[in-house]
Amino acid sequence: MKKILGISILLAVVCMVTAMASDSFLSGYNLENLVRRTALFGIISVGVTFVIVTGGIDLSIGSVVCLVGCGLPWLLTKHGWSVPAAVIAVMGVSAGIGLGHGLLITKLKLQPFVVTLCGLLLYRGIARGFTNDQTVGFGMEFRSLRTLATGQIKLPFIDGFALPAPWVFLFVVAVAAAIFLNRTIYGRYLLALGRNEEAARYSGINTERMTILAYVISSTLAGFGGLLFVLDVNSAQPVDFGNFYELYAIAAAVLGGCSLRGGEATILGVIIGTALMQVLRNMITLVTTRNNIEFAIIGAVILIGVIADELVKRYAVRRRAARALAQETGGA
């Protein structure tokens, strides 16, 4: 909870600073855009959280986004597939990718980093192959399908700002993820194996199956994110669609309080972390005239956040240990 409070304060500060430095930050158009991007990135960040909880990593998210983002318009416009068939196909491929990752990692004992790094190269390569590096898009068609991502929901009593449709999806995904992680036995299994896989296995938990499930969730939500991303922007260039998205997702999760060592995650924190990333990017565009330092600023902010977190944690451990010892000797 303290972590969420910390990052919420950071988010509020960054928002205030940006609002003071730039008039356009609080404009309805900018806010709507910001919220929409946060929702889209939030979905893939929640996905990668499941893998991070197991102590693993998924570097292939951006490429899965690309594969789905290119695959969906390609199937619809170049091959004339029906909407349901195309959606089922791309989501099925995404889930299959996750299953493949999970099997390689648990059954063959390959390292998650290696498996998903190969995935990163592989899926983008495939997307560039079947599109022949040409931009694929919906043109003027599939308007109703696109409202899934571009639609707005008017809120009562608030003028000049409408809730972007992807928020509905993020809300559903986040609530389901939070319930799964905190209220079901399977969530508890994931947290346990992320902390100590051996002890979890010795306690009768099928750790392999749970790990596979985590990779399936990650890739499926990456695919779903990719679907919404391409519906939002209307077309995808295979060369750079979804580039670095895995890093945005992982960074958001880390900012939101996940430990890459595993076993620690709060969904709310991850979403606030995603928002912080997007506000930072927005601030750089609005306040500075130099877009090219975006990565430097984001990198520095995350590094500072992680260092602060580690220092606080060390302090807390030392204090707790001292207290435990005092109790022990006091009681004896």
Add this chain to the structure above:
Amino acid sequence: MTAPLLEVRKLIKSFPGVRALKGVSLSLGRGELLAVIGENGAGKSTLMKILAGVQRPDSGEIALDGTTVELRNVHDSLRAGIALIHQELNLADNLDVAANIFLGREPLKGGLIDTARMRREARQFLEAVGLVVDPATLVSTLTIGHQQLVEIAKALSVNARVLIMDEPTSSLSSHEAENLFKVIRDLRSRGVSLVYVSHRLGEVRALADRVTVLRDGENAGNLEKTEIDHSRMVKLMVGRDLSQFYPHVPRKPGEVVLKVERLQTRAHPRHALSFEVRAGEIVGVAGLVGAGRTELLEALFGVLPAVGGVMRIGGCALAPRSPKEAIAAGLALVPEDRKKQGVILEMAVRENLCLARLRRDQRFGFLSPTGMARLSADMVAALRIKTPHDRQVVQFLSGGNQQKVVLGKWLALKPKVLLLDEPTRGVDIGAKQEIYRLMEELADQGVAILFVSSEMEEILGMSDRALVLHEGRLAGELARGALSEEAVMHLATGSERLAA
């Protein structure tokens, strides 16, 4: 009397949640062999680590030749002439013998390692420990006994005056152990002082000039050469007569609960193991390190599935492929490495206690918070787990209380067969007795108990019957009446084969 070479005064060392040393003192004369003995958790390892510079004491003094020294790290200790030979050897087994002896101190020529000189000099130290191998031999190809001699040669090469040996014979065959004793006596005659840590009281009696006994982080007493005998040592170690320390009462065993038939473990597939454990029976498993004791329990529990054979629990045959299957059949395992395999350190007491039962208590996949709270409260009370509240993170409990959490996790499942692997390792004496009492209670309730222990006294004190393993083979079974240290060691070191 001359001043002792090494003198330790009132060392205190605490770890989170536990006070490992509460003011321990010892002294070591020149050319003396001092045995340091004590039960698990008495503080022997901590003391040795402090002397070797691996850990720093909270307070207390260490003096060498009458002057106080500060041992801040391993380097300081080595420079002072103190070398530790750890129970698990610390050799780089991808390098050759000479490279290991001179690791970190390689002789150089023009900035590069002077291999020829290194090997030449290594040979001389190998001779000193009576090891006849080429210094260019890869360490991984040597037997454990020879690797240990390489470690000793390494210690000699830094001019160690004090050699600390932590459980040096725990993985040696009787022949290798005899050879080691010869080397140790030879070193002593040449003026090297030795601190010898062991569980094997027979060995201690044969080798030691003096014995210092630790109990629960404090000095329990010293024995001079003429006073060293088995019952005196044990009495000091456990603080009372042995019969009072181990609460074991033989009871009439019930039906066969666990029947193991021609089980072949993955580590020792050449040997098929067959034995039974009855309801209410406590069976000890003894043997040297590497005899396959842990592997036997892991095969039974499905951690490392057996490659052949079956077991029967109450008549149902099974060969579990995972702990999940073993648990479903009524088995439970308290594993050897508590922190890695037993508990999840960062999770709360309650979460750990409920972990194995989640599946049984679920409601359509959802956790049952009230059920968990009740189960946890019951277990904390029944096992007398000392914790401020069951939301406390397990990490901050003492070893004994952590072990009770592991036991509680399994007792919640009401197992038919309880497997225990070194159940009292790293546990203080109070908790130890509670664990023994708990084993007795469970046996009274008809649970079949199979426990592995490296502590001879524990095997002798707690078993109705003992299985002794030697290099993966079931070397023999000893009924309570036939149990003695000599009988167990005879089988464990494979001597009966040599005699035959």
